[in-house]
Amino acid sequence: MSNLVQRTITGVIFLILVIFAIAFSKISFLILFLLILIGSMYEFYTLSKKDDISPLKIYGIIVGSILFTANFLFANDLMSAKCFLPVIPLVIGVFIIELYRKADQPFTNIGFTILGLLYIAVPLSLANYIVIDNQVAYNPNLLLGFFFLMWSYDTLAYVFGISFGKHRLFERISPKKSWEGFIGGTLSSLIIAYVVSLLFNELRFIDWAIVAIIISVAGTFGDLVESSFKRSVDEKDSGKILPGHGGVLDRFDAVFIALPMFYVYLQLVQ
Incomplete structure (x- = not known):
């Protein structure tokens, strides 16, 4: 089974579990x-x-x-x-x-x-x-919208990077990340932001679009921070619990930087 197939299957199952857990209670x-x-x-x-x-x-x-x-x-x-x-x-x-x-x-x-x-x-x-x-x-909509945008950016940046990546984003830390992946993922997440604004109207489309950009930038830095930490101890993944993704830390590294920035933005606009 290819890494992309493993990554997709694991991602879909994990996505369903996370959405259910957040939305249920x-x-x-x-x-x-x-x-x-x-x-x-x-x-x-x-x-x-x-x-x-x-x-x-x-x-x-x-x-x-x-x-x-x-x-x-x-x-x-x-x-x-x-x-x-x-x-x-x-x-x-x-x-x-x-x-x-x-x-x-x-x-x-x-x-x-x-x-x-x-x-x-x-x-x-x-x-x-x-x-x-x-x-x-309890209202999970804002957090669900955050994760939808986070996962959309992560997936689409990966696809654009695999398909068109030529210019390295931060080669010293993460040789596989490219500007093409970052830009493609960011622009695509702006389209997803419109869909999210229809599903979760707690924020306007313009706000969700800004959140999408925040997630793209902060999430990328979050991934790079964890990559630099792993590189310093000569490890590729933080764990093996999630096939195709590595460990829990690998899956949520972007969240640790992007979620606080999302919280700050909410405090400014609400």
């Missing part, structure tokens, strides 16, 4: 994003260990999960802002635990443990405020 949304967070942080910490760095893998994942859950409870008006208080001593705990590990690179270990939280847990936590409207009701 706030609980299925919570479960889905916790699984994404756990899988991504696990792969991130595992990759860093290949460079003789030893972050607090399990501890970091637990803190990240608590941080996301606290944001979920606060966004849904189930708890006050006091639900964030446990996160403070837990983060301080990273420094204290490292004192007793007798590791060769304690500062590096601390840095990578906290980086996993900042790079993965914090961006994903913002999704809680995107799916909750002003009446504290």
Whole structure:
């Protein structure tokens, strides 16, 4: 089976599962994003260990999960802002635990443990405020629109890059990415933005078009950031759980940069 066929089959199945989980209920949304967070942080910490760095893998994942859950409870008006208080001593705990590990690179270990939280847990936590409207009701439309545009750009940029790619976008980091793929994916996602505006009228077409451009640019940088990290530890993929795509981190690397930018834009226009 070719990589393109594998990538397509995996992508379609994964797309259906993600759409269902986001659209079904706030609980299925919570479960889905916790699984994404756990899988991504696990792969991130595992990759860093290949460079003789030893972050607090399990501890970091637990803190990240608590941080996301606290944001979920606060966004849904189930708890006050006091639900964030446990996160403070837990983060301080990273420094204290490292004192007793007798590791060769304690500062590096601390840095990578906290980086996993900042790079993965914090961006994903913002999704809680995107799916909750002003009446504290669960409304997945904006997040669904975001993912439709994200996946459309990712797929079409891949197709345009395979078909017409000649000029490298960032050869030092990702030799396969091309300007043709980026431009083709961006222009195509603007067309998809019109369809998204018909499906999810919470935003106007012009807003969805701007979001499409934000996703194209920020998502590309997100992919390049993860590629640079993998290249530094001499790895092609972050994992093997998703045939044709690699790991969970590979599938959501663009989201970690694009989702915060989407959140910022929503705060400006709503």
